[in-house]
Amino acid sequence: MLDIQFIRENPELVQEKSEQKNVKVDIRQLLQLDEQRRGALQKIEELRAQRNTQAAGLKGQRPTEEQISAGRQLKEELARLESDLESIQDNYNDLLQAVPNVTPDDTPLGGEEANAPVKSWGETRSAEGVLDHLAWGEKRQMIDFERGAKVAGAKFYYLKGDLVPLELAVFQLGLSLAAKYGFTPMTVPHMVNTRTASGTGYLPRGEERQIYKIEGEDLNLIATAEIPITGYHAEEIIADKDLPILYVGLSPAYRMEAGAYGKHSKGLYRVHQFNKLELYVFCKPEDSEQWHEKLVQLEEELCQALEIPYQLVRIAAGDLGGPAYKKFDIEYWSPLDQSYRELMSCSNVTDYQSRRLNIRYRNPEGKTEFVHTLNGTAAAFSRTAIALIENHQQDDGTIRIPEALRPYMGGKENI
């Protein structure tokens, strides 16, 4: 959610930035509603003031008939105006919530095709002699989608054998790297209420529904640990000295991926459930840009430790979600595609989520301000597995375990 005051002061800018994100919002209409809302509010407050002075004058004495009926009249008038305000307010809120975060001026314009590579690392290999991860995993009975489909449905799977310790090793490595940067490990509720889900920008309702809802309960399966971690400090005022707060959350991620079939849908690339290690930062506004860089650096370090060739990409306006101010992706090299594909993502959402969930801090002047929040993938194992299997395949068909993982796998060198 954006600050209405900011929108009032910069209507053209907000309209333009929304259009760059391909989000349809009518800022003029929003501002009209805002005006109506404030007008109604003023009338209501005037009446309430009348009511309050009247009641104050009656303290401790029996009111006369006229006084009672005057009070009653006020009350009825108020009720009418309040219900008017409520319907204005509902429309206003819907519109306001639909306004996406703004972006910095150096954001590349356009859709996915405009994403701008920033740098790349590692040797890219050819497709020669490389089995795709699914064929490799099925051959070795380590990935089983057929039985996943039998017990749950399409895009559910089992991992078996050495892939399981590999997954744990990746998370251990990620955790220890994050610890080096000062992140506190966290496990989280895997279901959250609707307020928390929509406050973080994940809508449990509507056409764009992306997360699973539990029938008959106000509970939604999380799509990332980002959701419960953001909610962790909802409605709190954090002391200045406690910032920044750094968490690294480990959880499953459940995603409907409705309509996502087709492109890049083979195997583990796009699935309904995977485990994920997520980095999260609450910080002061002036520090968020710097933390964004640190998060990206941490992600790069992890890729390098895993010896995955990658490129770092600045995401274009049209490819950004509503909450994001600025976002980088790290894409792994896919030898089979001979191109890079998304592996990790890192966003600065500034105060977009904290405003909705009311997460503030008290600055040294004693004023409260919304914190900035950032999130970044440390490792989403389904995709990490693809990157490892396809990049570290050896002539004998085994996968070479990167040095950095071996301590967590009992020294094992290949699987």
Add this chain to the structure above:
RNA sequence: GGAAGGGUGUCCGAGUGGUUGAAGGAAACGGUCUUGAAAACCGUCGUGCCGGCAACGGUACCGAGGGUUCGAAUCCCUCCCCUUCCGCCA
């Protein structure tokens, strides 16, 4: 799941239906004292919204939402959460 008791400001904690935005502590901040610090003492100290250049004024908020009343933190209803006991259970 059953029974009982609770949810008040950054935290702890009072609160008879009408000078309660809310006593009293603590923390924090400013000051006095001190070579410095601590202690002691004095002072300041909720958040949002609306109006105003501002000083300030108005309004709302005591878990959430309804209701009763001229007037609700206080009474009633529904829901959520917490604590304790019982039941169930990895």
